[in-house]
Amino acid sequence: MSSDTPHWGLLKFSEQKEIRLEWERLCIRILKKENDLLLVENRGDTRASIQLGAEPESDFRRYAFENPVEFVRVQPRTPDRPLVVQPLHPLRLAPQAKVDFYVSVPLDIQLSTGDDKFTEELERIRSEILSDTWFGDQLSGVLCYALKSRARRECPVINSEKNARAICKIKIHNKSAEQLHCTKFCIRLDHCHLWQSGAGLWTSPIDIRYNGSSQHSSIDYNTEAPGEASGATKIAEAPEAPLSGLIRRTFAGLGNSLT
């Protein structure tokens, strides 16, 4: 499979009985041997490093099936932990002001076999190894991933076929009478759908309303695609639906999620 082939969706094995997925920092090869699948991933500058038959077989993970596998489904997934991201520059938000931030989020890649009727999950592979971080106090905080990229005010142009990244739009509305000092955000993407628009991927946008330090803030996880992603189609459901109970919990916790 050439790197021009779309990476997402149902992919068929090539004549060499191979599927090769290449992103900027990750290369995944899936080989078919009779009823078995062999899978290997390589990180770094991998475009040239993985050659057919060049690797020792011990590097591969092997899956055995009852019948030969014809297709592999490749789906993007949001990271399995909340993300902590810093804005490019610390920002002071005046009372009643609104700002939009755009965060480039590295996605997980879910591999599974079968068609729409039957799906057997193979592996979930992180496109980028992110560093752990802690958000909150040391007794009751939450384990997160720290994003190396910063939240920007301008919408970045990202080709998801090359980068396995999605853009998350965060709208912050300071509804209080006090200034809001934004130095980092903690975002939970497990309530966001994933959308494809052209070559770019988007998460559902997140709206944050800051009601002052003495009151709980609120977070809304939209179920629609952001306005920037015109004609977007949903390619992955949110792992967890944002229920009212959850929203209430989020409201309670948001006072600490903007620091």
Place this chain on the structure above:
Amino acid sequence: MKTLDLNTILFALGVFGVGLALVFIIGIILKRALKPRLSPHHLLLAQKSTLYIGIVLVVCTTLIQLNINLTAVLGAAGIVTVAIGFAAQTSLSNLISGLFLLGERPFEVGDVIVVGTTRGIVLSIDLLSVKLRTHDNLFVRMPNETLIKAEVTTVTRFPIRRMDIMVGVAYKEDVKKVVRILKEVADANPNSLNEPEPLVLFKDFGASSLDFLIGIWFEKTKHLTLKNSIMREIKERFDSEGIEIAFPHLTVYAGTDSPPFPVKVSSESSPPFPVKVNSGSS
């Protein structure tokens, strides 16, 4: 006490047997029902409470079936308790300590604790003892009294921990450069938490080294992964940057009052230094 016939005894034995079986069955049902809702610690507590209360009830019911007056038994039990108290002082102490441990909850089932030189995972907290499994897979029974008296460290109590590593480098090294490199190594390791930030301290002028402390925060389950990777990464980075990790060495200095030792460097082919020995008597 009335005379006992065979039927009464058999009936009482039946009550005892069926009662015990019922207690165990109720314990199993309770365990299955509460397992999704309770932590292992609370599950154990509920299971054991059910068991002990159930056994006491079954024994009392059996005694009633045998026409034994429980008031008299309880009265006698007071006297017997005193006697048993003297005879089984250690066991009772453990029993009471066990109740305190269950109430105070300094650790729970599944926690890693350190007591003296013993470090292990808590398997169960019983009325007389706490059972541990050490990391090298040994079973340790620790009397509750010991745990009440001793200092107990619960390693896994909080979700994140800090790993402190001492690094000594040679005196010739640039302190600023060493601090920068240690911080970069800590930041680059994915298991090291970005927040709270890694701590790098120039700690001491050691006997043979400049001593640095690097304190890295990590999620409590990643202790071994971090330990293995960070030590290797520090060594590799120091090697690549040409920083010498210090080893103990001693410099002998004769002082200013005496002249320094004459040193002559010669090649291997040269003859050894001429040594002249003067006898003190001549």
